[in-house]
Amino acid sequence: RKLPPGPVSLPLIGNIHQLVYHIWNEKGVVPAFDLFRKKYGDVFTIWLGPIPHVSICNYETSQEVFVKNGNKYKDRFLPPVYLHVSNNLGLFTANGPVCAEMRKFTLLAFRNMGVGRDLMEQRILDELNTRCAEIDADAVNGKTIVHTTEFFDLTVGSVINSLLVGKRFEAEDKDDFLEIKRLMAEAADLFTMFDLVVPVWFLKSFFPSRFERVVAIFEKALNYLSREALARYEKLKTGEYSVNAEDPQDFVEAYLAKMEQERLRDSDTPYTMECLKFVIGDLWLAGQDTTSTTLVAGFNHLVKNPEIVRKCREEILRITENGSRPLQLKDRAESHYLNATIAEIQRHASILNVNFWRLVHEPTTVQGHPVDSGSVICAQLGALHVNDDLFKNPDKFYPERFIENEQLLSQIIPFGIGKRSCVGENIAKSELYLMIGNLILRYDIKPHGSEPSTEDKLPYSAGKTPDKSVKLEFVKL
Numbered sequence: 157r158k159l160p161p162g163p164v165s166l167p168l169i170g171n172i173h174q175l176v177y178h179i180w181n182e183k184g185v186v187p188a189f190d191l192f193r194k195k196y197g198d199v200f201t202i203w204l205g206p207i208p209h210v211s212i213c214n215y216e217t218s219q220e221v222f223v224k225n226g227n228k229y230k231d232r233f234l235p236p237v238y239l240h241v242s243n244n245l246g247l248f249t250a251n252g253p254v255c256a257e258m259r260k261f262t263l264l265a266f267r268n269m270g271v272g273r274d275l276m277e278q279r280i281l282d283e284l285n286t287r288c289a290e291i292d293a294d295a296v297n298g299k300t301i302v303h304t305t306e307f308f309d310l311t312v313g314s315v316i317n318s319l320l321v322g323k324r325f326e327a328e329d330k331d332d333f334l335e336i337k338r339l340m341a342e343a344a345d346l347f348t349m350f351d352l353v354v355p356v357w358f359l360k361s362f363f364p365s366r367f368e369r370v371v372a373i374f375e376k377a378l379n380y381l382s383r384e385a386l387a388r389y390e391k392l393k394t395g396e397y398s399v400n401a402e403d404p405q406d407f408v409e410a411y412l413a414k415m416e417q418e419r420l421r422d423s424d425t426p427y428t429m430e431c432l433k434f435v436i437g438d439l440w441l442a443g444q445d446t447t448s449t450t451l452v453a454g455f456n457h458l459v460k461n462p463e464i465v466r467k468c469r470e471e472i473l474r475i476t477e478n479g480s481r482p483l484q485l486k487d488r489a490e491s492h493y494l495n496a497t498i499a500e501i502q503r504h505a506s507i508l509n510v511n512f513w514r515l516v517h518e519p520t521t522v523q524g525h526p527v528d529s530g531s532v533i534c535a536q537l538g539a540l541h542v543n544d545d546l547f548k549n550p551d552k553f554y555p556e557r558f559i560e561n562e563q564l565l566s567q568i569i570p571f572g573i574g575k576r577s578c579v580g581e582n583i584a585k586s587e588l589y590l591m592i593g594n595l596i597l598r599y600d601i602k603p604h605g606s607e608p609s610t611e612d613k614l615p616y617s618a619g620k621t622p623d624k625s626v627k628l629e630f631v632k633l
C-alpha cells in the first residue's frame with residue numbers, strides 16, 4: 157500500500173519489533189518516535205501488526221489534516237472493552253451523533269458558566285485562596301513544606317468538582333477525594349495494552365474473570381463520580397429540588413435543565429441520566445490528573461530555574477501594582493514572559509507520549525501521501541513538542557524561545573487539535589495561569605531536600621509522568 161514513509165514492515169507483526177527495539181534503545185517512546193521522524197520525515201507510518209498507524213509530528217500538517225479536513229477524522233479509536241462499558245455514551249469514550257451532541261452541549265454549558273471569564277476565574281481564585289490559607293496556617297518559622305502532587309491534586313480536583321456538581325472538597329471531604337483517586341488509579345493499573353486492542357468476545361471467552369474485574373472497576377468509578385448527580389435527579393422527580401435553566405450553578409444543573417426541555421420536545425432525546433453518568437466520568441477523568449500533572453511538572457522545572465521565576469515575578473509584580481491585587485485572566489495580554497513560561501511548561505509536560513488515534517474511514521491524502529481507510533492517524537503530540545526543526549535544543553527549559561519567536565506559541569498543541577481536541581482547554585489554561593502566576597507572586601518556592609528530577613518517570617508508557625514525590629518549601633513573600 158502507498159502510505160507515508162516508514163520502516164519496512166513484516167507480515168502479521170508489521171513494525172512492532174522495530175518499535176520495541178527503538179523504544180528500548182532510545183530509552184522511551186518519544187525519543188523512538190523522534191528517531192523515526194528524523195529518518196522518515198514529519199509524517200511517517202508504523203505498522204502495528206496489520207494496522208498502519210500514521211503519526212504527524214509538526215503543526216502545519218496537523219492543522220491541515222485535523223482542522224481543515226477535520227470532519228474526516230472525528231472518530232477516535234476506542235478500546236473494545238471501553239465501548240462495551242460506555243455503550244458509546246459520553247464524551248471521550250464514544251463516537252457518533254450522541255457524542256457530538258454532548259461535546260456541543262458541554263462547550264456551551266462551560267461558556268454559560270463563565271469558563272475563560274470572570275466567573276470561572278473567581279472559582280479558581282477562591283479555591284487557591286483557601287488552599288493558600290491552609291499553607292499559611294501550617295507555616296513554621298514562615299515556611300511550609302508542601303507535597304506538590306497532593307496539593308495540586310486536591311486543588312484541581314476541587315475546582316473541577318465544584319464546576320461539575322457544585323461542591324468543592326473541604327478538609328473533611330479529603331477521604332471522598334482520595335476514594336475517587338483510588339478508583340481511578342485502580343482502573344488505570346488494571347488496564348493494560350492488552351485490553352486496548354483485544355476484542356470483547358476474546359476477553360470474555362479466555363479471560364472471563366479479568367474481563368469482569370475491568371468492567372466492574374470502571375462501573376464502580378463511574379457510579380461513584382456521578383452519585384451526586386443521581387441523587388439530585390431523584391430529588392428533582394419528587395419535587396424536592398428544581399433547576400434554574402437561566403442561571404445554572406454547575407454542570408449537572410445545566411444538564412438536568414436541558415434534559416427537562418428536551419424530554420418535552422423529543423421522546424428520543426440523547427439527554428439521559430445514563431449518558432450524564434459517562435459525561436461526568438469523562439470530564440473528571442480527563443480533567444483532573446492532566447491539569448494536576450502539568451502543574452507538578454511545571455513546578456519541578458521552576459524550582460530548578462530560579463532566574464526564570466525571578467523574571468516571572470518581576471513581571472507579575474509590575475502588572476499587579478506590586479502585588480496589591482491577585483493576577484487575573486485579563487492580565488494575560490501583558491504577561492508575555494509568564495505566558496512563555498507556561499507554554500514551555502506545557503511543551504515539556506506534554507502529557508501524552510502516544511496520542512489517541514483517530515480512525516480513517518475513507519481514502520485520503522496526507523502531505524501528498526495516500527492513506528487508505530482502515531488506517532489510524534494522530535498528531536503525535538509528544539514527538540511534535542520535541543521536533544528540533546521548531547524547538548531548537550528541545551530538552552532545554554527555555555521560555556525565551558517563545559519570546560524570540562512568538563509564532564511558536566501557536567505551534568504547541570498540548571490540548572490536541574481538531575474536532576476531538578480537549579473540551580477543557582479553557583478551564584485548564586485558566587487554572588495554569590492563575591495558579592502558577594499567583595503562587596509565584598505569593599511565595600518563594602524552593603526544593604525541600606534535593607532538587608526534583610525533570611525526567612519522565614514512565615518513558616515507556618503512553619502517558620508522561622513527572623516526579624510526583626517532590627516536596628517543596630513555601631515561604632510567604
Ligand code: HEM
Nearest residue numbers: 247248442443446447450571572573576577578579580584
Ligand atoms: C493541562 C490540562 C489538560 C491537557 C494537557 C489536556 C489534554 C487533552 C488531550 C491531548 C486530549 C485529546 C485530544 C485528541 O484526541 O486530539 C484531551 C481530550 C479531552 N479533554 Fe483534556 N486536557 C487537559 C485538561 C482537561 C480538563 C480540565 C477537562 C475537563 C474539564 C478536559 C476534558 C477533556 C475531554 C472530555 C476530552 C475528550 C474530548 C473529545 O473526545 O471530544 N481536559 N485533553
